[in-house]
Every structure is written in C-alpha cells, then in structure tokens.
Amino acid sequence: MKIAASIIGAGGYTGLELIKLLINHPIFELVSIYGTEYHEELSTLYPSFKKILSMPVLQTNIQSIVQSSKAVFLALPHQKAMEYIKILSKYEIKIIDLSADYRLSLNQYEAFYTRHLDAENLNNAIYGLPEYNRSLIAKSNLIANPGCYPTASLLAILPFIPYLDNTQTLYIDAKSGVSGAGKKLVHASHFVNINENLFAYSPITHRHSPEIDEQITKITKTSIKILFVPHLIPLTRGMLVSIYARLKEIINPLEILQQHYKEENFIRICDHCVKIKNVVGTHFCDIYAKNDGKDLFITASIDNLLRGASSQAVANANLMCGLEETLGLPKIAYVP
Amino acid sequence: MKIAASIIGAGGYTGLELIKLLINHPIFELVSIYGTEYHEELSTLYPSFKKILSMPVLQTNIQSIVQSSKAVFLALPHQKAMEYIKILSKYEIKIIDLSADYRLSLNQYEAFYTRHLDAENLNNAIYGLPEYNRSLIAKSNLIANPGCYPTASLLAILPFIPYLDNTQTLYIDAKSGVSGAGKKLVHASHFVNINENLFAYSPITHRHSPEIDEQITKITKTSIKILFVPHLIPLTRGMLVSIYARLKEIINPLEILQQHYKEENFIRICDHCVKIKNVVGTHFCDIYAKNDGKDLFITASIDNLLRGASSQAVANANLMCGLEETLGLPKIAYVP
Amino acid sequence: MKIAASIIGAGGYTGLELIKLLINHPIFELVSIYGTEYHEELSTLYPSFKKILSMPVLQTNIQSIVQSSKAVFLALPHQKAMEYIKILSKYEIKIIDLSADYRLSLNQYEAFYTRHLDAENLNNAIYGLPEYNRSLIAKSNLIANPGCYPTASLLAILPFIPYLDNTQTLYIDAKSGVSGAGKKLVHASHFVNINENLFAYSPITHRHSPEIDEQITKITKTSIKILFVPHLIPLTRGMLVSIYARLKEIINPLEILQQHYKEENFIRICDHCVKIKNVVGTHFCDIYAKNDGKDLFITASIDNLLRGASSQAVANANLMCGLEETLGLPKIAYVP
Amino acid sequence: MKIAASIIGAGGYTGLELIKLLINHPIFELVSIYGTEYHEELSTLYPSFKKILSMPVLQTNIQSIVQSSKAVFLALPHQKAMEYIKILSKYEIKIIDLSADYRLSLNQYEAFYTRHLDAENLNNAIYGLPEYNRSLIAKSNLIANPGCYPTASLLAILPFIPYLDNTQTLYIDAKSGVSGAGKKLVHASHFVNINENLFAYSPITHRHSPEIDEQITKITKTSIKILFVPHLIPLTRGMLVSIYARLKEIINPLEILQQHYKEENFIRICDHCVKIKNVVGTHFCDIYAKNDGKDLFITASIDNLLRGASSQAVANANLMCGLEETLGLPKIAYVP
Known part of the structure; x- marks a missing residue:
C-alpha cells in the first residue's frame, strides 16, 4: 500500500528535507512537488538529486494536488501558507503546514505576524507535537507543525x-x-x-x-x-x-x-x-x-530541519493517515 | 624609557598573545621568553614570527628573570604558576599571573583546584579587573589575572x-x-x-x-x-x-x-x-x-584570549608600573 | 535471506560509517562488532546509537568471527589488518580490508609503509574499485579497499x-x-x-x-x-x-x-x-x-568516508556475496 | 610630518582593511572616507569602530578629495573606479586603484571586463607589485593594485x-x-x-x-x-x-x-x-x-585582503610618496 503525498514549497530547506524523507518513506509516495517557480527537473534546482529522483517542480495548482494526493505538506513562508490552506481545507486531504500560520491563537498571531485570513481553520488546527497531542493529531485534517x-x-x-x-x-x-x-x-x-x-x-x-x-x-x-x-x-x-x-x-x-x-x-x-x-x-x-x-x-x-520541521511533519502525517508514528523517521545521525 | 618584561610559558595561546602584545607595546620591552622546553628560536615554535622576532625560548630560570626584568607574566597551568611565584615574590618584580592560582579564597581554591602552596601571597594578591580594582592594582606586586x-x-x-x-x-x-x-x-x-x-x-x-x-x-x-x-x-x-x-x-x-x-x-x-x-x-x-x-x-x-587573558594582563602591568592603563591595548578588531 | 557480517575496528571513522551502512543494509546483518577495547554497549562509545542499536564492542576473536559471519570488514590501521587477515584468509569468509595492507605491490608497500607479513595473500588480493574490477571482485575472497x-x-x-x-x-x-x-x-x-x-x-x-x-x-x-x-x-x-x-x-x-x-x-x-x-x-x-x-x-x-572507504567496502562485499552491487549504498546527500 | 590620505569606497572588505591600516600608519593621516551612501558615523556602518574612529562616510566629491588629500585609495568595483580616475588624474594627487581597471592591456581588459573609458591613463598606470616594480611605482601617479x-x-x-x-x-x-x-x-x-x-x-x-x-x-x-x-x-x-x-x-x-x-x-x-x-x-x-x-x-x-589588496595598496602609496616601503605594513599574524 502506498499513500500519495505532495509538497508545496520546494525551494526552502524544509521542503528539501521533506523530499529526502518522502523518497525514503515506506508508505508515502511523493507524487508531485510544487513551487513558486517551474523547473523542468528537480535536479536543476538541487543537483544532489541527479540520478536519484527525476521529477519536475510544478507551479502550484490546487486542483491537481487534491486530485492526486491524500496528504499535502506546505513548506511555505507564513501568510502564503494560509492562502492555500483556506482552499485546500475544503477538500478531503490531510494538510500538514510547516509555516507559523496555524500555531498561535488569533490574537497572538496578529500581534506577532500579520492579519489572519483563515480564522475558522485556525481554531480547528492541531499543534503537531506528537508526544503530547498524539490522539488529536490522529483525528485532525490540519496540523500546525511546531516551530524549531x-x-x-x-x-x-x-x-x-x-x-x-x-x-x-x-x-x-x-x-x-x-x-x-x-x-x-x-x-x-x-x-x-x-x-x-x-x-x-x-x-x-x-x-x-x-x-x-x-x-x-x-x-x-x-x-x-x-x-x-x-x-x-x-x-x-x-x-x-x-x-x-x-x-x-x-x-x-x-x-x-x-x-x-x-x-x-x-x-x-x-x-x-x-x-x-x-x-x-x-x-x-x-x-x-x-x-x-x-x-x-x-x-x-x-x-x-528534521525534528524541528520536516521529520516532525512526517510523524504528524503518519498519525493523520493511521500509520505507525515512527515510519520513515530518520534515526542515524550524520556524525562524524 | 623602556621597561624590561619577561614571559614564562610561551607554549600556550595566552603566552603567544602576550608575545604579540609586548612586541607592539610602546614601553614594555620583551627581554626574554621562558618555557618548559628550550627552543633555539621562537620561530621554530611559532613560524608566524619568522622575520619578526628572533629570540630563543629559554628554560625557566628565576635568577635570570629577576635580574633582567621589572615585570614578569606567567602564562602557565595552575599549580605550576604558584611554584614559581612563591619564589619570584621574594624579589622586586611586578608579577602578573594568568593562571587561577591567586584568584580564589583558600577554601574555594582547594575545593575547586588543588592544595595551595602559597597561602601567604594568596591573601595579598589583587584580582586584576581594572575597571573595578584600578587603585589596588596600581599598588600591587602580584596580580591574579581574571579568568575569561x-x-x-x-x-x-x-x-x-x-x-x-x-x-x-x-x-x-x-x-x-x-x-x-x-x-x-x-x-x-x-x-x-x-x-x-x-x-x-x-x-x-x-x-x-x-x-x-x-x-x-x-x-x-x-x-x-x-x-x-x-x-x-x-x-x-x-x-x-x-x-x-x-x-x-x-x-x-x-x-x-x-x-x-x-x-x-x-x-x-x-x-x-x-x-x-x-x-x-x-x-x-x-x-x-x-x-x-x-x-x-x-x-x-x-x-x-585578550580581554579574557593577555591584554587584561598588559593593562594590569601598565597600572602596576605607573603607566597609562590603556598603553598598547589592541583596539582594532580582526573583522571581517 | 540475510548474510551475517562482522566489523573489526569500531573506533575509527570508517568503522563507524560501516556500522551505519550495515544497519540500513537490506541483506547484510551486522552480527558483531570487534575492537581493540571491550565496551559493554556500542552507545557508550558512540552515544548517537542509543535507542538504535544495542550491541557490545567485543575484543577481537578470530574463531567467533569465522563461525558467526560470512563476511568481515576490517577497519584497522595498516599492519594490524594483515596480522588478522593472514589468519582469517585460511577460512571460508569474505574479507574486505579498508587498510592499505593489500593495495600495493610488495616493493612499493615496503617502500612506503613497512615490512609486509602476508606476501602470499598480497598477490591474490583484488583492488576493490568496482567500476573497473567488478568481475574480479565478484570472484575474490580478499578485497583491498581503495584509499580515498x-x-x-x-x-x-x-x-x-x-x-x-x-x-x-x-x-x-x-x-x-x-x-x-x-x-x-x-x-x-x-x-x-x-x-x-x-x-x-x-x-x-x-x-x-x-x-x-x-x-x-x-x-x-x-x-x-x-x-x-x-x-x-x-x-x-x-x-x-x-x-x-x-x-x-x-x-x-x-x-x-x-x-x-x-x-x-x-x-x-x-x-x-x-x-x-x-x-x-x-x-x-x-x-x-x-x-x-x-x-x-x-x-x-x-x-x-563513504565512496572513499566504507560504502565502497559495502559495494565490494555486495559483489563478493553475489548481491546486486548497489544494495544499501547511500544515495541521498546530507545537504544542506 | 603627516600626509593626508582619503579612501573612496568604504563599504567593501578592502575599504575596511584600508581604514584599519591607515589608522595605524605612522605617516598617512586618514582625512576622509567616501562611499556611495552617506553615513553620519563610520561606526554605524562598522560597529567595531565605535570608540576608535569618529568620522562620517561622505558622498564622493572629487573637489574635496583633491583639495584635502595628497593620496587617494579607490576601493571600488571595476568600471566605477575609472570613472573617477579619469577626472582625479588631472590633479596633483597620488592614486592607488584597487580595482581591475588599470591592470590589463586594453585588449585583454575589454575582452574580460568591459569597454575601457580611460585608455590614456591605462597606458601609464604602473602595476603595483613592489618586489618587481619598485622604482616605477616610486615615480608613478597612478597604481593598478594587483589582484589577490x-x-x-x-x-x-x-x-x-x-x-x-x-x-x-x-x-x-x-x-x-x-x-x-x-x-x-x-x-x-x-x-x-x-x-x-x-x-x-x-x-x-x-x-x-x-x-x-x-x-x-x-x-x-x-x-x-x-x-x-x-x-x-x-x-x-x-x-x-x-x-x-x-x-x-x-x-x-x-x-x-x-x-x-x-x-x-x-x-x-x-x-x-x-x-x-x-x-x-x-x-x-x-x-x-x-x-x-x-x-x-x-x-x-x-x-x-591585505597582501592581496589593502596592505599592498599601502606599500604602493608609501613608495609613491617617497616613504619607506614597509611603513605601517602589518606583520603580526592573527594566529591562533
């Protein structure tokens, strides 16, 4: 069994780490990568993917995402993320947001960031710290992935x-x-x-x-x-x-x-x-x-970039999709 | 006017910084450098001194030091320093100790380091933080140079x-x-x-x-x-x-x-x-x-290595010898 | 199917990388790790293995190695390696030597390193550069893993x-x-x-x-x-x-x-x-x-440490054991 | 005796090093610093100059430069430098250009950089490598300071x-x-x-x-x-x-x-x-x-930044102004 997953936001460090994690994940299958710019090949953006993964970086398109994927990771700057999630949330898709857009109460968000565009979902989003919110995460469709x-x-x-x-x-x-x-x-x-x-x-x-x-x-x-x-x-x-x-x-x-x-x-x-x-x-x-x-x-x-962002996002996606939380989480340190 | 100064302990980082500071000092003149090992030339120990300073690193000899120098800097490990200072302090020479040997009360020293061998001088040593102990430093013959x-x-x-x-x-x-x-x-x-x-x-x-x-x-x-x-x-x-x-x-x-x-x-x-x-x-x-x-x-x-050790030692030596405190202190940062 | 493999020499960087590679290998199973010192747990030597791999670092014992393993990797200093290989080579076991002991002709070895203790095997060892010696490696029992x-x-x-x-x-x-x-x-x-x-x-x-x-x-x-x-x-x-x-x-x-x-x-x-x-x-x-x-x-x-040592050793072991050369070789770079 | 000197181009690394060198120079006196942006204080641009040098960074003004200074250092991007030098060269002022504008023959310059605007001076500029061009430098008014x-x-x-x-x-x-x-x-x-x-x-x-x-x-x-x-x-x-x-x-x-x-x-x-x-x-x-x-x-x-740029520029300025070549050149390495 494979579960189709997409990433929006390939250009930043957390997007890159997500790609690496999903390549190695036993269940999630990375079906598409979206960014703000189109690239014919991922390896023109990241030469280290040459001979590993041949896939274009597409311009973001909500319809393709919801049609092709059961889960979507957003590795976008704050504000940009909620613009997409406001729409994505109307569909049957598990959403893991690595930005700050759904982490705070409305008051604090607007005090520390900017005006919030999606207050309704803000109330329902679950803070994705698995050790403390495991069962809530498992039932949620929208995860605010914690800051590092x-x-x-x-x-x-x-x-x-x-x-x-x-x-x-x-x-x-x-x-x-x-x-x-x-x-x-x-x-x-x-x-x-x-x-x-x-x-x-x-x-x-x-x-x-x-x-x-x-x-x-x-x-x-x-x-x-x-x-x-x-x-x-x-x-x-x-x-x-x-x-x-x-x-x-x-x-x-x-x-x-x-x-x-x-x-x-x-x-x-x-x-x-x-x-x-x-x-x-x-x-x-x-x-x-x-x-x-x-x-x-x-x-x-x-x-x-991993526990503080992308591998925590994968742990959350695992829980949301009924998988074992630890699937595909990296264990072996880069040392030395 | 020049004031002859010596350094004991050339091999460590603070000894090296002292040499560099004394080369540039307008009044102190570095007359000899002592270490635990003899080197014919300082530049065999530190190649960066080639064509700058030609001087041997001598085996430590108290008699030569007190005869040749008005001030002596000790850049030695703790314990080793007090062994020398116990003797040096019997002579007319300004002593600046960069080790920890005279920084603490007897009780704390023996609790955190080792048995003290020179309790008498320990009581008289002045803690060399110029901004707070300026006048005491100026009157002292033995300075415990603060830790970094x-x-x-x-x-x-x-x-x-x-x-x-x-x-x-x-x-x-x-x-x-x-x-x-x-x-x-x-x-x-x-x-x-x-x-x-x-x-x-x-x-x-x-x-x-x-x-x-x-x-x-x-x-x-x-x-x-x-x-x-x-x-x-x-x-x-x-x-x-x-x-x-x-x-x-x-x-x-x-x-x-x-x-x-x-x-x-x-x-x-x-x-x-x-x-x-x-x-x-x-x-x-x-x-x-x-x-x-x-x-x-x-x-x-x-x-x-400077304010936390060697340039503070020079500031203390300046005060002890009646010079302006800021003489020869480095001001221009290494940036970028 | 699993193939039992051991490592001799856990303390150096290439030994560490070998452990990491074998943990992730689909066929090789790391059955024991040997070193010059005994450690009750690998994680006392390398804290990063805590909660990943619980295994002692044993004192090297040729008999246990040949009885338990089909392949053995030696991540030892030169000279030390040939002392073991001289004996190991009498048994039915695939040997991958990461030291320099079997890389050179006798003349050059003795000119650049030291006296050789195992000239017989030296002549038969295969230089483990898979792109050029693939078929020889596949038939060999002793591989001289190339230098970086x-x-x-x-x-x-x-x-x-x-x-x-x-x-x-x-x-x-x-x-x-x-x-x-x-x-x-x-x-x-x-x-x-x-x-x-x-x-x-x-x-x-x-x-x-x-x-x-x-x-x-x-x-x-x-x-x-x-x-x-x-x-x-x-x-x-x-x-x-x-x-x-x-x-x-x-x-x-x-x-x-x-x-x-x-x-x-x-x-x-x-x-x-x-x-x-x-x-x-x-x-x-x-x-x-x-x-x-x-x-x-x-x-x-x-x-x-990988292509220049440990992953090349795994590629060689794959070939020697009739496996696909690329099994378990790391593909995804650490970037950023 | 002091010789007034100015710098055009304070914002880059070589400009910064020139400021540091001229502060310590026994004969040159840094009378003004020019840049493309005005700053009330050098220390707003470089906080490390606080309590060391209080001086504004002025908008470049050829008239003030030639009236106030006997020597001028240009630490500017190529092309920008020759625009100023074309004018500066009409005055009695020693010019040391740290850009590439006067280093090459016209042909090579136009092949590797851009169209040259000051071919006349290009022919007369001296390549400022003191060990080889000492006497020519001493007689020159325009030095092309070598690349690193x-x-x-x-x-x-x-x-x-x-x-x-x-x-x-x-x-x-x-x-x-x-x-x-x-x-x-x-x-x-x-x-x-x-x-x-x-x-x-x-x-x-x-x-x-x-x-x-x-x-x-x-x-x-x-x-x-x-x-x-x-x-x-x-x-x-x-x-x-x-x-x-x-x-x-x-x-x-x-x-x-x-x-x-x-x-x-x-x-x-x-x-x-x-x-x-x-x-x-x-x-x-x-x-x-x-x-x-x-x-x-x-x-x-x-x-x-020093021998490859700014201290070589000072050596050239020394020679051009009839001073000893080595005046104010830094000798003591930053080690460790």
Whole structure:
C-alpha cells in the first residue's frame, strides 16, 4: 500500500528535507512537488538529486494536488501558507503546514505576524507535537507543525512543569545553526558575517516566544512566564536549548525525564550534557537536566530541519493517515 | 624609557598573545621568553614570527628573570604558576599571573583546584579587573589575572547588582570559542568533534563559578546566587555571555550601563545585541542589556584570549608600573 | 535471506560509517562488532546509537568471527589488518580490508609503509574499485579497499588515459576534509590549528601516490608520471581532486566521460564544477572536465568516508556475496 | 610630518582593511572616507569602530578629495573606479586603484571586463607589485593594485621563470577564503552553501588569468602558457596557491627562492608547506617549493585582503610618496 503525498514549497530547506524523507518513506509516495517557480527537473534546482529522483517542480495548482494526493505538506513562508490552506481545507486531504500560520491563537498571531485570513481553520488546527497531542493529531485534517525552537523547548520543559515554581520566570537560552535563518540572502547568513561569530537576536520579542508560552498553558493547564533569547551559531544544522528555571522543591530531574518519556522512541534522556552532533540527521530529541538545589538546568538538542520541521511533519502525517508514528523517521545521525 | 618584561610559558595561546602584545607595546620591552622546553628560536615554535622576532625560548630560570626584568607574566597551568611565584615574590618584580592560582579564597581554591602552596601571597594578591580594582592594582606586586568567563560575566553583571532581586538566582549562559579549551590535544577540541557541534559542559560545577561568585561579593559587598553553564562553540576566538536575572524594580538597563561605564575606554555599551566579531582582536568588552518587566537580559562579548587573558594582563602591568592603563591595548578588531 | 557480517575496528571513522551502512543494509546483518577495547554497549562509545542499536564492542576473536559471519570488514590501521587477515584468509569468509595492507605491490608497500607479513595473500588480493574490477571482485575472497584519494583520482583520470600525452606529467591537486586525517589526536586536527587554515602536506611523497600510479598501469596497461599533492581543508567530510594533464589531441571531455560511465549508477557527469556538498553522505562520485586546447582540467568529488572507504567496502562485499552491487549504498546527500 | 590620505569606497572588505591600516600608519593621516551612501558615523556602518574612529562616510566629491588629500585609495568595483580616475588624474594627487581597471592591456581588459573609458591613463598606470616594480611605482601617479590571485601567483612563479620549460603549461590551482568573493549577497557566500563545501569555479576563464599571463611576460620578457583554476574554501580570510610546472633542468628550488628574495622583508621562504594561518593579518607572502625530478611544485600563501589588496595598496602609496616601503605594513599574524 502506498499513500500519495505532495509538497508545496520546494525551494526552502524544509521542503528539501521533506523530499529526502518522502523518497525514503515506506508508505508515502511523493507524487508531485510544487513551487513558486517551474523547473523542468528537480535536479536543476538541487543537483544532489541527479540520478536519484527525476521529477519536475510544478507551479502550484490546487486542483491537481487534491486530485492526486491524500496528504499535502506546505513548506511555505507564513501568510502564503494560509492562502492555500483556506482552499485546500475544503477538500478531503490531510494538510500538514510547516509555516507559523496555524500555531498561535488569533490574537497572538496578529500581534506577532500579520492579519489572519483563515480564522475558522485556525481554531480547528492541531499543534503537531506528537508526544503530547498524539490522539488529536490522529483525528485532525490540519496540523500546525511546531516551530524549531518551540519543539526543543517544549520537549525539555513540559515534563518539569508540575515541579516548577511558576511565580518565577523560566529562561530559555536557545542556539540555532544558520539553516534556521533560511535560504534567503541576508547579511546575517553571509559566510563572512556569521563564520567565527556568534550573537543573540530578537531577545524577548522573537515570534517563537508566544508559541512556547501558549502551548505550555494549553498542554499543561499551567502558566509560567517565559523569557526566550535565541542565538545564531556558526554551524549549518542543529539546535540546542539551555533552560534555567526554579523548582518548588528539590527533585531528581533525570528520574523525572526517564519516567515521563519512558514510552517514547525518539526522546533520549542522557546522563551528560547533550551534543548537537548526536541528533543532526535524525528525528531524536536528546535531553539532559541537572539541579543545583532548587535551581534547574535543562539542555536539549534537535536537528532544527528534521525534528524541528520536516521529520516532525512526517510523524504528524503518519498519525493523520493511521500509520505507525515512527515510519520513515530518520534515526542515524550524520556524525562524524 | 623602556621597561624590561619577561614571559614564562610561551607554549600556550595566552603566552603567544602576550608575545604579540609586548612586541607592539610602546614601553614594555620583551627581554626574554621562558618555557618548559628550550627552543633555539621562537620561530621554530611559532613560524608566524619568522622575520619578526628572533629570540630563543629559554628554560625557566628565576635568577635570570629577576635580574633582567621589572615585570614578569606567567602564562602557565595552575599549580605550576604558584611554584614559581612563591619564589619570584621574594624579589622586586611586578608579577602578573594568568593562571587561577591567586584568584580564589583558600577554601574555594582547594575545593575547586588543588592544595595551595602559597597561602601567604594568596591573601595579598589583587584580582586584576581594572575597571573595578584600578587603585589596588596600581599598588600591587602580584596580580591574579581574571579568568575569561569571569571577566565577561563580571563586567556585565556588576553595574546591575544594586538593582537585582538577590533572593533569586542569576543565571549565566556562557559560550566560548575553542581556543578557550587550550592547546592540549583532547577529544573535545578535535576538529571533527567540535566543528558542526555545540554543547554545554561542566554545568553548575565549572571552576569559574566560584570566581564570579566571590568577586561579586568582594567588589559589591552584596551576594547573589549564581548558576553558571559554559558552552563550547565551533569558532576559534571569542566569548559571549548571556545573563538572566530578576530586578527589584523596573529600570532602564542601557542608561544604567551608560552611566556606570561612562569614563571607560574599553567598555562599549551597544544599542543592539553584541557580536563576537566586533571585539575579537581587541581589549574591548561590548555590552547590551534589555528588560522584560522585572526580568533582565544582559549579553556581553570579549576576545577570550585578550580581554579574557593577555591584554587584561598588559593593562594590569601598565597600572602596576605607573603607566597609562590603556598603553598598547589592541583596539582594532580582526573583522571581517 | 540475510548474510551475517562482522566489523573489526569500531573506533575509527570508517568503522563507524560501516556500522551505519550495515544497519540500513537490506541483506547484510551486522552480527558483531570487534575492537581493540571491550565496551559493554556500542552507545557508550558512540552515544548517537542509543535507542538504535544495542550491541557490545567485543575484543577481537578470530574463531567467533569465522563461525558467526560470512563476511568481515576490517577497519584497522595498516599492519594490524594483515596480522588478522593472514589468519582469517585460511577460512571460508569474505574479507574486505579498508587498510592499505593489500593495495600495493610488495616493493612499493615496503617502500612506503613497512615490512609486509602476508606476501602470499598480497598477490591474490583484488583492488576493490568496482567500476573497473567488478568481475574480479565478484570472484575474490580478499578485497583491498581503495584509499580515498586514489578512488577520486582514478575515477577521474582513467577515462582519459587513452587521450593523454603520457610524455608529460599528470598533476593531482587533492583536497580532503579533516575526517580524512583520522580520529587520533594530532596537532593538525586540533580545531584551532585547522579552522580558518589550509595547507598542502606530504607533497610528492604521500602514500596514496604509488597506489594511484600502480592502478593506472594495472587497469589501463599504460603508464604516466603522476605528481600528487594533498591539502587539508577546514571541513569535516568530503574530498575534491583537481587534475591537470596534457592531451595528445583536442577532445570533448564531457562526451568522453558520459560515454565511459554511461552504465554506471554512482558516477555522475556534471556540466559545471562539482561541489563536495552534493556527494557528502552518498556513494556518488561527481566528475566534471574541461579542456583549454590540449590542456585538460578534471575535478571530481566524493565523500571520503563513504565512496572513499566504507560504502565502497559495502559495494565490494555486495559483489563478493553475489548481491546486486548497489544494495544499501547511500544515495541521498546530507545537504544542506 | 603627516600626509593626508582619503579612501573612496568604504563599504567593501578592502575599504575596511584600508581604514584599519591607515589608522595605524605612522605617516598617512586618514582625512576622509567616501562611499556611495552617506553615513553620519563610520561606526554605524562598522560597529567595531565605535570608540576608535569618529568620522562620517561622505558622498564622493572629487573637489574635496583633491583639495584635502595628497593620496587617494579607490576601493571600488571595476568600471566605477575609472570613472573617477579619469577626472582625479588631472590633479596633483597620488592614486592607488584597487580595482581591475588599470591592470590589463586594453585588449585583454575589454575582452574580460568591459569597454575601457580611460585608455590614456591605462597606458601609464604602473602595476603595483613592489618586489618587481619598485622604482616605477616610486615615480608613478597612478597604481593598478594587483589582484589577490595574481599577487600570490606572481610572487611564487617569477623566481622560477628562467628555469621553466616554457613549451609546457604552468598550472595554478588557487584556493581563496570567502571574503575574496566580496560582501555582496550571492548564493555562493551564503553560510549554508559554502560551509562544509568546496569547489572550483570559473576554471580557465577567470579574469585573473590574463593578469597573471600579461605580468609574467611584462616582468620577465618570457612567456609561458598558464592554466588557472580558482577554488572557494570555507574560511573567511586567506589564500593559497599550488603551482605545477616543468623545469628545463633539475634545480634546488629553495635555494633559488632564498637567493631571489634575500633582500625582501615581506617574503618568507619556508622549509615546509606554507599555511594560511601564518600570514593572515599580515603583508607577508610565504613560499615553499619542491621538485620531483623536472617537475616543480610551488605553494604560496597570502592574506587575500591585505597582501592581496589593502596592505599592498599601502606599500604602493608609501613608495609613491617617497616613504619607506614597509611603513605601517602589518606583520603580526592573527594566529591562533
């Protein structure tokens, strides 16, 4: 049995990773790729696909998509995604949106992004963090695939929410490789500017901050103030979050993590500080935590383009289509 | 007028930077370089000195040092430094120790390093952070040159101590380039292991934690709990600290920094997040801060080998010898 | 059907890649891993295997190997490999040696490496470059898996041998990522020494030079003087060779390449200069060539750890065991 | 005594390096900086100049330049430079042009670049390679500052021209850091595209090829066919050339280099392969050579932005103004 799937948005890093994942997927069959520009061959856009996959990149066409596919992945910039989803959602097709368009409440979305064009679907979209929303995802037709920073942060924080002193702020110091900044040519990603460099950006005001905030509340029914500061790191792939919080009482953080995630295949609790290299190329999230009295330090790592985007999208699509969640998820890291 | 100076410990990165700084210094004259191994020519050890400086690396000899030099810089591993300083301190010579041997109280030193061999001098040594200990440094014969993480952290934190809620913990998320891990061949600094990688290490228990802690108390007469987590970053030089703390009341952090450091030549208050590239190659410390209500975020950058070691040592030597503090300190960054 | 396979030498980069390849192989089943040190779990040696593969790293034991396995890969330093192969070769087992021990004639081996301990097998070993020795490999029990530089160089040069003026020298300017220098802690691979650096090493005298030389003669029955200069590049994986030679007459080099490799699945002829990124993570060799009158420039890229070592070993094992050559060979590049 | 100097073109890497060099120069005084855009303060364009140099970036104005300055450096794109120089050359001012506009013969310029607008001055401009054109430079008012690849290549090749078999081609395999590709936002310099990557570009047809070719003929009165292939390397600064040529007879290449450059302060003959790190930050060119019978291998390294551009421009300005050539040239490498 094969399930036909399409991708809209081939030009960015997450679109590229989706193509790679679907080529290797045992059930999904990539039937078409759409982009904003037409290319006769995928390999003119990405020479690495030469002799692997011969397929055109088509101009996006809703009718062909819904006729040919049971599932569609949108790897588009925000705003562009909802324009398509508003229409796609009228059809029988599983939609996985990798943009930010369905991740936030209407208020927060309009405060941090732009005017929302599809409020109705916004209310029904499910936040695609499988470890926490598995059964909702399985019943949904529209998944808001989580952002990379929120994925790493939430997986690290959520097990500890019952133990945190929520009168105090939780601080997230996040570090992302440059692929997280996208393919667009901007000064921050010019090699000469970021190589041998390092800096924080958008401290406090980054758009992933309300996403983390809202999901903590939604998933745990508890709220805590978070302060989120991302940093850009001179490496291509990978993300690390270092989190600082205050406990209500002294706990054994590794035991709590072990217990909380004991059934999970793609969360690994480490007995030492996690390293980006062990997860790059995979769907894993590695987590380590340590307390100093009532102060808690948590550190977690993911591949920003896979667990932080495209492999999480595939996990969501698996669940939506009644497949085993872990089908086709990459496990073997690129190390060394 | 020239002042004769020597260096003990040519083989490490801070020794190398000291040589480079003293070559360019208008008053200090580098009269001899000592190491654990004899080399006929400095340029056999460092080919980049060919046609620049012809000088042997001598086996360390206390008598020659005290006879030839008015000031001596020790760029040695801890323990080794105090063995020499115990003897050197009996002579009329200005001593700048770049190791950790005289930075901590006896108790903390023995808890975090090893048994101390020179408790007497430990009590008299001055912590060489010029912005805070200028007049003490000027009168001292023995300077404990600060560690790299403490330098960046203290310069960022100290202006805010009066405004912090010290019932809450101050969190320091520090990031260092690989030169900070030293020249020794260890797995963490093998190119394949750290390139495209990133991780925290020694969380909470790093030896620079008590140094920051004790100096906050000593300099401000106020104590606050700190939690310090360093990270290793895939770049050669430079250090960034990101600090999270709780304010007693809402303040304007940039105004406080501007006011606090308005007389300082080598502290720059930035109106945006600081970047490592702007300080690498220089003695500058760049600082930016921003609050979110009562939560304070501070980020500061230094060159770990210069302001975090060798140029700070030169600033201290300048003060000890009655020279202008800023003589010979590097100002022009290596960018791009 | 499954074929049991073992690996001797788990600690180096090529051993690690072999483990990754065999985990994903449809026919070979990795039954045991041997090393010089015992580890209860592979994941203590390589944390990235946690939750993927639970298997001990055993002390090498010839009896267990030959009893449990139909094929054995040796990822050992030269000299160590032949000590085992001398014994292993007495048994019915397919041997793929990733070391240099069986790549050269006795004379050249003893001139460039050390005294040979197994001259008899040396004569019978087949050089495992599948594109040129396919049928010999299929009948062999002992494969000398080619070096990384020779693989890239030979695949690029061999199609042109009939057209070259062999009274003139062929120059190979090769560039390798740091994983090519091995896992051992040496100065050249300390991050601080190779990051932001670049240099030639062992010009003219590198051990891969006679390997290229002998194979050109052996495969084409033609000899040409080669001059080989490798360079170390600040990146983890990947290899590029740039080759300069003199033609007897003007040709169309791309047409010759297309024609020569038209049946090959893992050679891609490009119409522009090849890039390392398009082959890293794969078994592909990408080649481009261009002439300027009678001067020929060829440039080829491979993943030094895969096509230059471990995936080529798997291709050889496939052939030796009567499987399709391309089974389990990695196709999808790590880009971006 | 001070000599007033101006820079036109502050926005690129070579303009930035010129500013840094002139700040430290003992005789030249940087009186004004011009660009295509006006900036109230240099430090808004380059934050690293904060607290170092307070100076506006002015809109270019020929009248102010010639009235205020005795020397002017043009760090502009080709074509733009000659538009200004056509006018500037009518005044009493020393002109150092870092663009390609005056480096080639009219024919070659128009074949490789664009139509030339200032043929008259083109004939009179002197190629600013001090080691070979010292006395001509001293008498000139207009210097064509050499390109980076030609600088490294010519300094390496010229000593050997009398010994080369010029019936055979000389091959130059050149490698440049990414700053050589300029500050413009293009795909090749996006961090994700060049990090962990490496490739040749513009093989045979690069614009620096005719420059090397013409200067060999002009300086040595001998011609030899060259084939030039540049490569882009994932590092910020530095350039390495590896050159392959055929000798008429066997020579001792190191002795020839030593003899040829024995009076030169900024050429270092090395007894091992040169490394980029030893020259980055300096005006040095390091050279090593080795023969294999009649085959010659030469490797040379420079800082592409200094010896390959801005410090060579300062050396030329020194000579033109009757100063010692070496004044203000950087000697101390950035290592580690």
